[in-house]
Amino acid sequence: MTFTRSITALAVATSLYSAFTFNALANDTLAQKDDIETITVKSDFRQQSLQKTPTSLSILTDTDIKQRNAQHLEELIAVTPNVNFASGSQRARYYQIRGIGERSQFQEPINPSVGVIIDEVDFTGIGSVASLFDVSQAEVFRGPQGTRFGANALAGIINITTNAPTEDFEGSMQFDVGNYNSYGLGVALSGPASDAVNYRLAVNKYDSDGFIENTHLNVKDTNNRDEFTARAKLAIEASNDLTIDLSAFHFDFDNGYDVFSLDNNRNTLSDEPGFDTQKTSALAAKFTYQGLDTVTLVGLISSANSDLAYGYDEDWAYAGISDPAINPDINPDFAYWEFSSTDHYFREKSVTTAELRVLSNKGEEIFNGSTSWVAGVFYKQDNEDLSRQYTRNDNNSKNFDFTSTNERTNLAIYTQLDTKLSKRWTLVSGLRIENYHADYGNSDQFDDNINDTMIGGKLVLSHQSTEDSLWYGSINRGYKAGGHNTDGSLPEDLRSFDPEYLMNYELGYKVTLLDNNAYVRTALFYMDREDMQVNSSRVTKEGNGTSFVSYLGNATSGSNYGAEIESAWTINNSVNVYGSLGLLETEFNEFTDANQNSLTGAEQSHAPSYQFNVGINYQPTDEWLFNLSVDGKDEFYFSDTRYFDYGYDGSFATIPEEDIKSESVVLLNASVSYIQDNWQIKLWGRNLTDEEYANRGFYFDNDSRDGYTPKAHTQLSEPLVFGATLNYQF
Numbered sequence: 001m002t003f004t005r006s007i008t009a010l011a012v013a014t015s016l017y018s019a020f021t022f023n024a025l026a027n028d029t030l031a032q033k034d035d036i037e038t039i040t041v042k043s044d045f046r047q048q049s050l051q052k053t054p055t056s057l058s059i060l061t062d063t064d065i066k067q068r069n070a071q072h073l074e075e076l077i078a079v080t081p082n083v084n085f086a087s088g089s090q091r092a093r094y095y096q097i098r099g100i101g102e103r104s105q106f107q108e109p110i111n112p113s114v115g116v117i118i119d120e121v122d123f124t125g126i127g128s129v130a131s132l133f134d135v136s137q138a139e140v141f142r143g144p145q146g147t148r149f150g151a152n153a154l155a156g157i158i159n160i161t162t163n164a165p166t167e168d169f170e171g172s173m174q175f176d177v178g179n180y181n182s183y184g185l186g187v188a189l190s191g192p193a194s195d196a197v198n199y200r201l202a203v204n205k206y207d208s209d210g211f212i213e214n215t216h217l218n219v220k221d222t223n224n225r226d227e228f229t230a231r232a233k234l235a236i237e238a239s240n241d242l243t244i245d246l247s248a249f250h251f252d253f254d255n256g257y258d259v260f261s262l263d264n265n266r267n268t269l270s271d272e273p274g275f276d277t278q279k280t281s282a283l284a285a286k287f288t289y290q291g292l293d294t295v296t297l298v299g300l301i302s303s304a305n306s307d308l309a310y311g312y313d314e315d316w317a318y319a320g321i322s323d324p325a326i327n328p329d330i331n332p333d334f335a336y337w338e339f340s341s342t343d344h345y346f347r348e349k350s351v352t353t354a355e356l357r358v359l360s361n362k363g364e365e366i367f368n369g370s371t372s373w374v375a376g377v378f379y380k381q382d383n384e385d386l387s388r389q390y391t392r393n394d395n396n397s398k399n400f401d402f403t404s405t406n407e408r409t410n411l412a413i414y415t416q417l418d419t420k421l422s423k424r425w426t427l428v429s430g431l432r433i434e435n436y437h438a439d440y441g442n443s444d445q446f447d448d449n450i451n452d453t454m455i456g457g458k459l460v461l462s463h464q465s466t467e468d469s470l471w472y473g474s475i476n477r478g479y480k481a482g483g484h485n486t487d488g489s490l491p492e493d494l495r496s497f498d499p500e501y502l503m504n505y506e507l508g509y510k511v512t513l514l515d516n517n518a519y520v521r522t523a524l525f526y527m528d529r530e531d532m533q534v535n536s537s538r539v540t541k542e543g544n545g546t547s548f549v550s551y552l553g554n555a556t557s558g559s560n561y562g563a564e565i566e567s568a569w570t571i572n573n574s575v576n577v578y579g580s581l582g583l584l585e586t587e588f589n590e591f592t593d594a595n596q597n598s599l600t601g602a603e604q605s606h607a608p609s610y611q612f613n614v615g616i617n618y619q620p621t622d623e624w625l626f627n628l629s630v631d632g633k634d635e636f637y638f639s640d641t642r643y644f645d646y647g648y649d650g651s652f653a654t655i656p657e658e659d660i661k662s663e664s665v666v667l668l669n670a671s672v673s674y675i676q677d678n679w680q681i682k683l684w685g686r687n688l689t690d691e692e693y694a695n696r697g698f699y700f701d702n703d704s705r706d707g708y709t710p711k712a713h714t715q716l717s718e719p720l721v722f723g724a725t726l727n728y729q730f
Contacts, residue, residue, distance in 0.1 A: 043117070043139050043159040044148060045359065045374045045416060051510050054428070054462040054472035056523035056564050058083075058580070060138040062163075067617075067627045067671060069176075069684040069725055071184065071206055073130035073138065073158070075718070078631045078667075079613040080140045081564040081582025084606050087715050088696045089310065090225065090255040090276035091128040097142050098527060099560045099586040099607030100155035100502075103535065103639070103696070106345065107388055108552065109406045109440065111481050111533075115145075115152040118160045119233075119247045120284045121302045122351050122380070124152045128278055129251040131229045133174065133186045133204035136163045142564065143504045143525060144478020146456020147430030150378065150412050154480040154502055162247075165198035165235040166190045171730050174204075178723025181221075182208035193234075200233040211719050212258055215267045216318045222258035222273035227251075241291030249282040249304075259715045260316050262703045266716055271319055272342050274312035281305055294364045298357040304350070311344030314392070315702065316713075322704040330705060338704040341392035348385045355379070371419040378434075380410040404442035404486065411435045428460040436481040446486055452499050454479040469511040476504040480533065485552060497554050503528040518569040527560040534591065534640050555591035558604060560584065579614040597643040597652055608634040608664075625673040632666045638697035644710055655699050659712035665693040678729045685722035693717050 039050040039059050050059055058080040070076035074092035077083050085092040086103035094102045095114045102112050105125070116127035123129065132138075138160045145153035169191030176184030186204035193199045210223035229251055236244040257274035261267055282304035289297040315338065320326035322338040357376035365372050383406070390400040412434035419427045438450040456479050462472035482498045508523040534555040562585055568578035586604035593599060615629030638660055643652040671684035694714035701708035 039137070041139060042137070042161050043141075043157075045357070046372075046418075051468075051512055051519060051521075052464070052470055054426075054460050054470065054474065054508065056142040056506060056508060056521075056525065058140045058142075058566060060140070062136055065132045065135060066682075066727075067615075067629070068669060068686065069671065069682065069723070070132050071176075072132060073127070073160070075686070076132065076138070077140075078611070078633070079580060079629075081566065081580045081611055081613075082142060082562065082584050083140060083582075084608060084611070084633075084636070086606055086696055087259070087717075089128065090223070090257050091130075091253070093126065093128045095127075095158060096606045097140070097156035098525070098562070099584055099604050100527075100529075101606070103606060106343075107386070107402060107404075108486055109384065109404075109438075109483060110552065111483055112152050113154040113480055115149055115157045116160070117149075117157065118249070119162055119231075120286060120300055121247070121249065121282045121304050122152075122353055123280075123304065126278065126280070126306055126308065126349065127158070128276070129227075129229070129253055129280055130158075130160060131204060131206070131227060131251075133229060134163050134172075134188045134200075134202035134231065136161045142523075143506060143527070144456065144476045144502050146476060146478040147414055147416055147432045147458050150414070150432050150434045150456060151410055151436060151454065151479060151481055154478040154500065162202065162231055162233070163188070163190070163200060165200040165233050167192060167198055173728045175726040176206070176723060177725075178208070178721060180209050180211050180721065182206075182225075182721075182723060196237045198235045200231075202229075202231045204229045210256065211721075212266050212268055214258060214270065214273060216269045216271060217273070222256050222268065222270070224256045226254040228253070239291075241289055243288045245286040245288075247282075247284040249280065251278060251280040253278045257310070257312055260312075260713055262316050262705070262713075264712070264714055264716075266719070269317050269321065270313035270315075271317070272313045274342075274344075275309060276311075277307075277309045279307045290361075292361075294361055296359045296361055298355075298359065300353070300355040300357070302351075302353045304352075306347075306349045308347040308349060309345070310347075311342060311389075314341040314343050315339055317704070327705075331707070334704060334707045337707065339392060341390070344389045346387045346389075350381075350383050352381045353379065367419065370421075371417050373415065373417050375415040376413070378410070378412040378414070380408075382408040382410075384408075402443055404440065406438060406440045408436070408438040424464045426462045426464070428458065428462070431455070431457040434479070438481070438483070440484055440486075442486055444486070446484075446495075448484045448496060450482055450484065450496075452481045454481065454499055454501075468513070468516075470509070472506075472508045474504070474506045474508075476506070478502045478504065483533075483552060494553060497533060497552050498531050500533045500554070501530045503530075514569075519567065521564075521566045523564045525561060525564070529558040529560065532556065532558045532588070532591075534588075555588055555599075557589040558587060558591070559589060560586045560604070560607070574619050576617040577615070578617075580612065582611040584609055584611075591640075593640070593643070599640065599642060602642065603637055605637040605640050608636040608662075610634045623675055625675060627669075627671045627673075629669045630666060631669065633664065635661045635664045637661055638694075638714075641699070644699060660697065660699050662694050662697065662714075665691055667691055680727050682725045682727075683722075684725065685720065687718060687720050688722075690720035692719070 040047050041053050082098045084096045086094050088104045097114050101114045112125045115124040141157045145157050149157050171189045174186040184206040188202040190200040206227045208225040209221040212223035213220045214222040232248045234246040238244050255276045257276040258268050284302040287299040322330050324330050324335050355378045360373045386404045388402040414432035416430040434454050436452045441447040456477045458476040460474040480500045484496045504527045506525045510521045512519045532555040533552050562583040564582050566580040570576045586607040588599050588602050591599040612632045618626045644655050668688040669686045673680050673682040695717045696715040698713050701710045
C-alpha cells in the first residue's frame with residue numbers, strides 16, 4: 001500500500017476518521033455509562049489521565065496483555081501505532097518508533113533511540129527481559145522525550161510498571177501450556193507485612209522449544225526459550241511525610257539462537273547453534289517526602305548489573321556441506337567451497353542512576369498562582385566490558401579475539417513549567433541540559449573519548465475545549481549523543497560520529513464520547529532529523545564469502561511524518577470494539593552510504609507505511625468472553641543497505657527491492673475465556689492463519705551450495721502459536 005506524501009491529505013484523513021467515529025457513536029443509544037476505564041499515565045512528572053495528557057501516547061494495560069496472552073513485550077507491541085521491533089536476537093531488544101531506532105548491536109557501542117524503563121530501572125539496550133507477567137501497564141511515548149527522559153529517548157520511550165503492593169492480602173497463579181512444547185508457571189503474592197509495610201512478590205518461569213527445527217542435528221530446541229523472572233516490591237510508610245518504594249529484580253534468560261536458514265525457512269543446518277542469554281540483577285528505591293509546605297521531594301536510585309552473551313553460527317551450515325562425499329547433491333563446481341565460523345559476544349554491563357526531583361505543591365504555584373513547576377538533576381553511570389570471540393576457517397583462516405571497555409556518564413539538569421493561561425488553555429514548557437561523556441578503549445589500541453553537551457525541551461499548548469475533549473499542539477526537541485566506530489579497517493573520517501537532534505511538530509485531538517463509553521485519540525506529526533545516525537556497512541570480500549563492517553555515521557538530515565489514531569467503543573454491556581492506525585512516511589533528505597551510493601530521497605529502514613490493529617470483545621454472559629483481533633503491517637526495508645558489490649572490481653548494483661524488503665502482512669488472533677469468581681481458563685491463538693513473514697533480513701552471499709550467489713536471507717517471525725492458560729486468584 002502507498003499513500004500520498006501530502007500532510008494535508010493525512011490531516012483530512014485523520015479528521016474524517018474522527019468525525020465518522022463521533023457521528024457513529026453519537027447516534028447509538030445502547031451505550032452504557034462509565035464503561036471506559038480511566039487510565040493513568042504514571043511515568044510523567046505528575047500523574048494524570050491518558051485522555052488529558054497532551055502527547056501521542058499508548059498505554060497497554062493488563063487487560064491488553066491477557067487478551068493476547070502475551071508473555072513478552074514483543075508479542076503485544078503490534079497494537080500500538082507506528083511502533084515496530086527488530087529481531088536478529090532471540091527476544092526483541094530494540095524497538096523503532098515512527099521509523100527511528102536501532103536494529104542490532106555487535107562490536108560497536110551504540111546509543112539507543114528508544115529507551116526501555118521497568119519500575120524506574122533503565123533497561124535501555126538490554127530490554128530482552130521485558131516479560132509481562134504481573135505487569136500493570138506499559139506506556140509507549142511516541143516522539144522525543146527530551147525533558148523527562150533526555151538521551152536514549154530521541155524517538156520515544158517504553159515505560160513498564162509492574163503491579164504495586166496491596167494493603168490486603170491477595171495472590172494469583174497462572175499456568176500456561178502451548179504448542180512447541182511451551183509451558184509457563186507464574187505466582188504472585190501481595191499484602192501487608194506490617195502496619196507500615198506492604199509487599200509484593202512475583203515469580204514466573206517460561207520454557208519453550210521454539211519454532212525452529214535444526215535438521216542437521218535432528219533437534220527442535222536449538223532456538224529454545226528458558227526464561228525466569230523474579231520481582232519483589234516493598235511500599236514503606238516510614239512516617240506521615242515519607243514513603244519509600246523499594247524494588248528488586250532478577251532475570252535469568254538462557255535462550256538459544258538459531259534462526260537463519262540457508263533455505264529461508266524454519267529448518268536450519270548449523271552445526272554450532274548460537275545462544276542469546278541475559279542474567280540481570282537490579283535494585284531501585286524511590287523516596288517521596290511531603291513534609292514541606294511548598295514542595296515535594298522525590299529521590300530515585302537504581303542499579304542494574306547484567307551478564308549478556310550472544311553468539312551465532314556465522315556460516316549457518318555444517319562442516320562438509322560442500323563435500324561431495326557428505327553431500328552428494330553438491331554441484332561439483334562448488335565442491336569444498338565452504339567456510340566455517342562462529343561469532344560470540346560476551347558483555348558485562350552495569351548501570352547506576354540517581355535523580356533528585358523537586359515538585360511544587362498544590363496551592364504553591366508561582367507567577368500569581370498560575371504555574372506549577374518541576375526541577376531536577378539526573379545522573380547516570382553506564383559501564384560496559386565486551387569480549388568478542390570470532391573464529392573463521394577457510395583460505396584466509398583466522399581467530400579473532402577482541403575486547404573493549406566503555407565508560408559513559410550522563411549528567412543533566414531539567415525544569416518544566418505548567419502554566420494555566422486561562423480556564424481552558426495550558427502552556428507546558430520544558431528544558432533539559434545534558435552532558436554526555438564516554439571513555440572508550442579496545443584491544444586494537446583504539447582509544448577515544450566523547451564529550452557532548454546537548455539541549456532538549458518542549459513547548460506544548462493545550463486547549464481543554466470541554467471536559468471531554470482536548471486539543472494540543474507541541475514542539476519537542478530530542479537528542480542522542482555521538483559515538484565511535486571501532487573497526488580498524490574503517491577510514492579515519494568514519495571512526496566517530498556526532499550527536500543527532502530531532503525536532504518534532506505535533507497536533508493532536510482527544511475526546512471521550514457517549515457518557516465515557518468511547519474515546520478517539522488522534523495525532524499528526526512531522527519530525528525533522530538533523531545529523532541522522534544511520535547504521536551502514538562496508539562490504540569486503542574474505543576468501544569464499546563476504547564480510548560486512550557495520551558502523552554508524554551521520555547522514556545529514558531526514559524527515560518522518562504521519563498520523564496516529566486510537567479508538568474504542570463500548571457499544572453495550574456485551575460488545576466492545578477497538579482499533580488503532582498508524583500512517584508513516586520517511587525519507588533521507590541527503591545521504592550517501594560508505595560506498596558512495598546515493599540514498600537521497602529513499603525510505604528509511606524498519607518504517608512500514610501503515611500499521612493497524614482492530615479487535616472486538618464479546619461477552620454474552622458473565623461466564624464467557626470472546627476476543628478477536630487483526631493486526632496489519634505494510635512492507636518495510638530491513639536495512640539502509642540498498643546496493644551490493646557483485647564482483648571484485650569495486651562496482652555496485654542495486655539490490656532488487658523484493659530481496660531487501662519484508663512483505664506486508666495481516667495476522668488474526670483470538671481467545672475464548674470461561675470466567676468464574678476466582679478463576680478463569682482461556683484458549684488462545686496468535687497468527688491463526690499461520691502467515692509466514694520476516695522481521696529481519698540481509699542480502700549477501702553465504703551459501704556454498706550455489707557458489708556463494710548473493711541472495712536474500714531472512715529471519716521469520718512467530719508462526720501460528722496457540723495454547724491454554726489457567727488463572728487462579730485468591
